[in-house]
Every structure is written in structure tokens, then in C-alpha cells.
Amino acid sequence: MDTLQGKIAVVTGGNSGIGYATAKELKKQGATVVITGRRKEAVDKAAAELGIIGFVADQGQVSAIQQLSETVKKQYRAIDILFINAGILGGGAIEQATENDFDNVMNVNFKGAYFTLSNFIPLLNDGGSVVFLSSNTASMHGANSSIYSSSKAALNSVMKIAAVELAPRKIRVNSVSPGPIQTEIMTKAGYSADQLEQLKDWMINRIPLRQMGNAGDVAKMVTYFSSPVSSFITGAELVMDGGMSLKS
Template structure:
């Protein structure tokens, strides 16, 4: 019997990157997996590749979150693993930041995370695992990423409060904070191939283990935190960065 057989797992932002890698791992371990995303073609393609269910949903849209919760619970019942992974980033100095970009980032990374968790809580099985995607930038400083960093610091605060509020139901709430992972994030930020390769080399140089991480490694961490072996872990942030924050 696979570890997550008969378990229902929801992965937001599961059409690419770390969400895709996590959905693949959970599926391989026997879970029934539902992935979400904002782009219909991308989410349907990913679902076909992975053999999972796709639901079109924008984490920045509260109506979409309501529809997601309704569709998941009507088709699958209560949830055992909730990985709130969807998020965006963009660079700008504090001086040049715009209200529009500030709202765009926070509507997905903070407000969307908060209400995805809030609206799923009544539909979580007792003993469920909730994992929220954070970042090492929640506790480190990088010029040009003040809004993104603040949104992730807010996530870490939500995790601790939720862990206390849900402890009586044995629901564990944790976050993971990746460093440099091999995803589409930088290309989505508008970098061309030359800039992307330069950024990758730069990040490798900042990582003591001498490489950047893989989406599958995020999935393996999510799977461990969601397993019975981690049943005494809650309210914690789990850094997975190859040692970069040690420097």
C-alpha cells in the first residue's frame, strides 16, 4: 500500500514548477491529487501529464476560491493534504514600487493564501496536513524584493497562528521556505536566456552545495511533512536552500 493511498491532496499552482513537482510526488505515493492554476491550457496539460484532476482557479480571486472549495468537496469530500503553493514575484525598489504591483503580489501571496486556508478549514479531515509555500526571503533581505519578502513574512505569521488554532483537531500547519529552485519563475519575470543563465550561475555560486534545487525535492519535503512520520511537527518553517542562508 502506498503511503498516501485513499488520501485527497490539493495543490494550488500545480501546473508548473514546485507545485507540479509536488503533485507528481504525491500522486506517485498514492494520493488522489487536485491541482489548480490560472491558465486553462497549462493546467489541463499538466493534469494530463500527471494523471491528476485540474481545476481552473485564480488564488487572487475570492469567488474562484469559493468555487474551488465547493468543487473539490463535492467531488472528493474532505481533504487530507492542502499545499498552498501558488504565488508570484516581481522586482522593484521601494522607491519605484507601484500600488498596482503591490496589490497584485499581495492579493495572491498573502490575501489569497489566507482565504484559501480559511475557506478550506471546515473541509479538512481531522489530522490533515496544511503546508504553505513561503521563501527564504521572508527572513533575509534582497534589494528589489521588499513586497515579495513582506508577503512571505506574512505567510509565516499565518502558519503559526493557524497551527495553534487547529491543533485541537490534530491538523498540522507548516511552511516551507525554498532557496534557489529550478523553475520557470525567472523567465516569468521577463528574463531572456542570457540573463536567466547568468542568474542561475549566480545562485549556484551562493549555494554551498553547489547547485540549485529541483521541484521534486520540494515535493519530497511536502510529502514528508504530510506523513505520519512528521506527526509531531507543526507551526514550523522548513528551509530547503542548499545551505545558502548559512552564508
């Protein structure tokens, strides 16, 4: 299929997980894809596997975001699709939270995502598409999730405002909010194999469909929002969590 033939797409955090799967799907649909990530070795490996371009950029550093947008502009002049996917887990109980915990999560998940959008708006072609990776926790109220959940709730608010601001240029802005997805992010957060298995069982027991999600399914939804078939959708949040948020 080549529904995105001739389109230029940028995927932040595209060296693993949902970002990697989305980069693969966008390329499958005909787009020229650029991925970013913080670790050069991981970015180079993913880019080589996918046959696409990779740039090293830390979404937690505004200066790196600015440099990334300048690099992309120099090489491609303009883009059509921006998937702001990079994010981290973190935080705990409010009473035990530290400023460092707060800043680590917010600098990547909210501030970094915000300024990625801000810096790439001038590069977006009219009629383009922006998709944020949010989370079903943005509308849930689980204990020990205040910082992460707040970062994603803030993203959804920005998404809706951006949809209004960019509507005159026919640029659509939406977000996809997955529930538990089988990716490497939990391992990166420092959980042991036993802890991961316990966490997986706990999550599955809270999901009506009794299964965790797949990165490929999320990738297809992001690609849908990026394609002409969703041309009348903007300011929308699509929750993909097997019904988990229905039980919150």
C-alpha cells in the same frame, strides 16, 4: 509506496514547477490529487500528464477560491492534504514601487494563500495537513525584494497561528522555504535567456553547496510534512536553500 493511500490532496498552482512535482510525488505515495491553476490549457495538460484532476482557479481572486472550495466539497466532501503553492514574483526597489506592484504580489502570495486556507479549513479532515510554500527570502534582507519577501514572511506568521488554531483537530500546518529552484517561474517573470543565466550564476555564487535546488526535492519535503511520519511536527518552517540564507 502507498503511505498516503486513501488520502485526498489539493495542490494550488499545480500545473508547473514545484506544484507539478509535488502533485506527482503525492500521487506516487497513493493520494488522490487535485491540482489548480489560472490557465486552463496548462492545467488540462498537466492533469492529463499526471493522470489526476485539474480545476481552473485564480488564487489572486477570493471569489475564485470560494468557488474552488465549493467544487472540491461537492466532488470529494473532504480533503486530507492542502498544499498552498501558487505564487508569483514581483516588486523592486522600495522607492520605485507602485501600488499595482504591491497588489499583484500580495493578492496572490498572501491574500490568496490566506483565503485559500480559510476556505479549505472546513473541508479538512481531522488529522490532516496543510503546507505553505514560502521562501528563504522571508528571513533575508536583500535589496529589491521587499514586496515578495514580505508576502512570504506574512505567510510564515499565518502558518504558525494556524498551527495553534487547528491543533485541537490534530491538523498540522507547516511551511517549506526553498532557495533558488530550477523552475519556470523566472521565465514567467519576463527574464531573457541571458538574464536567466546571469541570475543563475549570481545565485550559485551565494549558495555554499554551489548548486540550485530541484523541484523534486521540495516535493519530497512537502510530501513528508503531509504524511504520518511527521505527525508530531506543526508550526515549523523548513528552509531548503543549500545554505544560502546562512550567508545573508
